[in-house]
Amino acid sequence: MEIITDIAQMQQLCLTSRQQGLRIAFVPTMGYLHEGHLSLLRAARATGDILVLSIFVNPAQFGAGEDFDSYPRDLSRDAELARASGTNWLFAPPVGAMYPQGYGTWVNVEGITSTLCGASRPGHFQGVTTVVCKLINIVQPHVAFFGRKDFQQLAVIRRMSTDLNLPVEVRGLPIVREADGLAMSSRNVNLSPAQRQQALALYAAIRAASSMVRGGERDSLRVIQAVRKRIEQEPEAAIDYVQICHEQTLADCDVVHRHAVLLLAVRIGATRLIDNHHLGEEIPES
Ligand SMILES: Nc1ncnc2c1ncn2[C@@H]1O[C@H](COP(=O)(O)OP(=O)(O)OP(=O)(O)O)[C@@H](O)[C@H]1O
Ligand SMILES: CC(C)(CO)[C@@H](O)C(=O)[O-]
Numbered sequence: 136m137e138i139i140t141d142i143a144q145m146q147q148l149c150l151t152s153r154q155q156g157l158r159i160a161f162v163p164t165m166g167y168l169h170e171g172h173l174s175l176l177r178a179a180r181a182t183g184d185i186l187v188l189s190i191f192v193n194p195a196q197f198g199a200g201e202d203f204d205s206y207p208r209d210l211s212r213d214a215e216l217a218r219a220s221g222t223n224w225l226f227a228p229p230v231g232a233m234y235p236q237g238y239g240t241w242v243n244v245e246g247i248t249s250t251l252c253g254a255s256r257p258g259h260f261q262g263v264t265t266v267v268c269k270l271i272n273i274v275q276p277h278v279a280f281f282g283r284k285d286f287q288q289l290a291v292i293r294r295m296s297t298d299l300n301l302p303v304e305v306r307g308l309p310i311v312r313e314a315d316g317l318a319m320s321s322r323n324v325n326l327s328p329a330q331r332q333q334a335l336a337l338y339a340a341i342r343a344a345s346s347m348v349r350g351g352e353r354d355s356l357r358v359i360q361a362v363r364k365r366i367e368q369e370p371e372a373a374i375d376y377v378q379i380c381h382e383q384t385l386a387d388c389d390v391v392h393r394h395a396v397l398l399l400a401v402r403i404g405a406t407r408l409i410d411n412h413h414l415g416e417e418i419p420e421s
């Protein structure tokens with residue numbers, strides 16, 4: 136495995152591979168790798184001839200006062216994990232090369248970015264779509280892998296890819312959880328032991344919502360109230376949002392139906408966690 140920091144070199148290597156008829160599979164991340172990232176790398180390894188992993192903590196997707204500075208970073212540990220996962224090229228460009236002096240182009244997806252994380256983190260998705268578009272232009276992958284933990288991000292990237300006719304297949308993979316149910320996230324490392332315990336409320340609330348729907352509840356408001364109540368039991372929990380949305384449009388659903396997804400963003404102390412569950416799965420086919 137080679138670590139590439141130069142954008143032009145990365146682009147040239149990928150262009151040459153494409154010209155040789157090799158299939159490029161790409162996993163974009165912000166690093167501090169965990170089993171969720173490794174599941175993407177495994178799927179990508181099985182799909183492509185060349186596996187490219189990017190690690191770039193993208194300042195453009197962090198708002199003022201957000202955790203850009205405290206976002207966990209460990210490139211040498213990540214490089215070991217990437218190597219063991221069969222990565223060919225680890226692309227880690229410097230911030231100044233991605234956003235040089237005079238940088239002035241932004242990619243903005245409208246509509247589905249106005250809700251959920253788009254509403255609670257203004258500007259966040261403009262940063263995400265801009266950097267993902269740039270990374271795709273550099274790496275020129277045939278296929279790119281994203282996790283469904285960032286459910287709205289995946290929907291926004293699919294929208295961008297369709298709208299801008301990007302020549303890449305976007306694949307979404309399931310959420311990987313810790314043994315006790317907490318969705319894996321690089322930010323989990325910033326939780327104190329007491330906060331780590333409180334963070335289990337997200338999955339407990341998801342399970343409670345699932346069992347309500349399995350039991351026949353179809354009123355979104357009642358499910359949302361139950362989720363909020365469970366999370367609010369935790370002393371350091373502050374809810375950003377709890378919503379039930381259509382899996383494609385992300386419009387709020389009054390009724391839980393087969394396309395309904397429960398999405399949550401909750402701060403535990405200073406750490407913001409997201410999670411989601413496809414509630415529609417709990418409804419039997421009629
Ligand atoms: N638990 C998980 N299961 C599946 N995919 C995941 C999981 N966590 C992250 N991913 C995916 O990995 C990719 C890179 O995400 P990122 O580097 O932001 O990691 P992260 O753990 O989500 O970090 P954080 O939530 O702290 O920003 C994204 O496509 C994301 O959806
Ligand atoms: C897609 C991404 C790598 C863009 O910075 C980031 O938002 C992430 O890690 O989910």
Ligand code: BAL
Nearest residue numbers: 165196197259285288
């Ligand atoms: N996984 C999404 C990156 C972020 O929270 O900024």
